[in-house]
Amino acid sequence: MQWYIRSNLPTEEINYQSLGLTELEYRILLNRKISSLKAIKYFLNAGFDDLYSPFLMKDIIQSGNILSKHLSKNSKIRIVGDYDVDGIMSTTILMRGLQRLKGNVDYIIPHRVRDGYGINASIVQKAHEDGVDLIITCDNGVAAFDAVEKANDLDIDLIITDHHDLVKEGDRDKIPTANAVVNPKQEKDKYPFQGLCGGAVAYKLMHSLYTIHGLESYLKEDFLAYVALATVCDVMPLIDENRVLVKEGLEEISRTSHLGLKALIEACNLKGREIEPYHLGFILGPSINSVGRLEDANQAVELFLTSDWDQARSLAQSFKELNSYRQELTNQGLAKIEEKLKSYPELPKVLMLVQEDLHESIAGIIAGRIKESTNHPTVVLTKTDQGLKGSGRSIETYNMSEEFSKFRQDLLSFGGHAMACGLSLKSENFDVFYKKILDKCPLTQEDFTKKVYLDAQVPIQMISMELIDSLTKLEPFGVANPQPSFGDLNLKISNLKILGKNKNVIKFFVHKGNSYQEAILFEDYKKFFNRLNESYPPQEVENLYYNRENNILIDLVYKPSINEFNQKKTIQLVIESYRFKGVQNARDLT
Structure with missing residues (x-):
């Protein structure tokens, strides 16, 4: 594991103090690549009224015209969503919006096992049999070429709203021939921000319709709670417009x-x-x-x-x-996969693990856990009637969507983005596909070293209630806008406690001179003490365990937080990473 202090530079000269920022707060914003005066002002001050106009998005106006036509005719409209949180929220947003507009609307979310991901030709056929005149997809559709052709053949209007990467045909996007495709990632889309989730794209469509029909006053109440849920649960970056949507959405959830x-x-x-x-x-x-x-x-x-x-x-x-x-x-499946990993003398650059009796719905969760523990791109697959099916989770240096798409011809289905994917393939194609992935893998050994990034080196004596409170102006925290991390070196440890039913919570005080702070580490105590024993002699470890005077020194990467217990607030350092200093001459301390 390697520690790095971020040191991003501003793109222009900025008087940060005039913006009400301290030097530390300004440094944190630069570390989030928020480096121009315009970007900083938007980050600090943007609210609901500063969200980008939905009419900037390609095909939004066309979609609104199609929807208005069908609403005026009382046509039968069907929404086709997806079975994850983003898809469920997207479906909810479209349903609530069209119901307020008095639409004759229903919805269907494909079954994960029976139907698979997204709209397909069978769903379109069923819509035709049910007399549906217009289908709207949400959080899916940009890769559903067969389903779109079926809708065209059956003379069903189709609006796609999605946020996933588009299929490439050579160097260009392959766009389904639907009546309208709303996705800010399209090449010709001039929307200012591409990082929206499916729920946010669905919201943009409803925003445009509410504007046309004079219902803007209902936008926050009807949608923002669901947009916030979709954005966070689909692990979207909490920067730019997403941060505003989540911030406003959290307020709506509270009331x-x-x-x-x-x-x-x-x-x-x-x-x-x-x-x-x-x-x-x-x-x-x-x-x-x-x-x-x-x-x-x-x-x-x-x-x-x-x-x-x-x-x-x-x-x-x-x-x-x-x-x-x-x-x-999940815990049962994870244990089986971890057992498989023990058989590897050396981990492959990309892990593709098959567990035939695994419930396919938890493959992605387990892939994420394995990825976290190994820092290797990981795909977990299970056996289905059609072959192998599963999900992948990646690391920053490996674009899973880009790399796997190179061999899309070997797969039955594939979809996703840089950090995650879903796929299926015939069992007999597994070895060939996996070999291609490994042969063309660009990762080096350095890519597997886990990296921990600090915003600044901040001595523990500088941490105060006032400093922690000042950092709340940077909330909400999440992907691309993480809670600030600081570091300090050569800290002594005392008052160690092992807590939790599974003994996986460790509390202790760290101190330097006369400054003391409580720290908390979420880690199995055996792992903690194993690392400690590698650095210090038994007597020193025993002294710490029994809370006697000791000479153990620790370096910390930590997030400052406020712990509330029994209506009392105290400062607590949440440990993100640590390392023991060790001793040069253990004999002197035994």
Whole structure:
């Protein structure tokens, strides 16, 4: 593991103090590549009214005209979503918007196992049989060429809203021949920000329609909570417009009157708490996702559309219980995959692991866990009736979508982006495909060294309630705008405690001179002490364990936070990374 202090430079001379920033806050913004005066002002001050106009997005006006025509004729409209949080939120956004516009609208989310990802020819055929005049996709569609051709043959209008990378034909985008394609990643799209999730793209379409129909006053209430959930759970960068959408969306969540959302917050024991991106990504989101993973994601949309409180509470509670079961399955599957890894004398540059009895819905979660522990791009596959199917998670230096797309002809299906993908292939093609991936892999050994980035070296004595409070102006934190990380060196340790049912929480005080701060580390205590034993003699380790005077020194990368317990607030350093200093002459200390 290597530590780096970010040191990005400004793109122009800026008087940061005139913007109300300290030198440290300004340094943090530069480290997020927010380096021009215009970008910094947008970051600090942008609100709902500063969101980019939806009419800048390619095909938005055309989509609005098509929708308005069908709304005026009371045509039957069907939304086709996806079974993850982003797809569920996208479907909810379109349903709520078109219902307010009195549309004759319904929805379908393909079943993960039976139907697979996104719209297909069978779904289009069923729409035709049901008398549907217009289909709108959300969070899917840009690669559904067969389905689009089917819709054209059956004379069904089709609007695609999506945010995934487009299929390349040579050096150019291959665009489905739908009536309209709304995706800011298209080559000819002049929209200022390409990092929107599917839910945000669906919101832009509804924003344009609400503007046309004079309903702008309902935009925040109807949509922003769902846009925030989609953005965080689809791991979108919390910069530029996304940061504004999430910031405004969190405010809407805190005062929401939507029964489904209120019920889910209550079921997840978050009622009365200030909801943060962490709660969206790691508590609410997984509960929503579990439905699409293990049952039928249409139930999740039902939760967010219901006007019956008893139904909302019942569904929300069932989602929470389902997520607990999903966690059990994940832990069992992870253990099996980790056992496979032990058989490798040396890890391949890209891991492609097959576990035939794995529930396909948790392949992506397990791939993410393995990727985190090994720092290798990882694909986990399971056996299905059609062959092998699974998901991949990547590292910063490996564009999974780009690399796998080179051999798309060997796959039955493929979709994704730089950091994640979903794919399927025939079992007999696995070895050939995997060999091609490894042969053409551009990664070097250096790419597998985990890198930890600090914003600055900040001595622990500088950390105060006032400093932590000042950093809240940079919230919400998330991908591309992480909570600031600082570092300090040569700290002594005392008052060590091992906590948690699984002994995976370690608390201690770090101090230098007369300055003390409480620190917390989320790691198995055996791993901590193994590392400690590699650096210090047994007597020193024993002294720390029994909280006696010791000579152990530690370097920390930490995130300053405020711990609230029994209505008392204290500073706590959340440890991101650490290293022991060791001793030059252990005999002198034994």
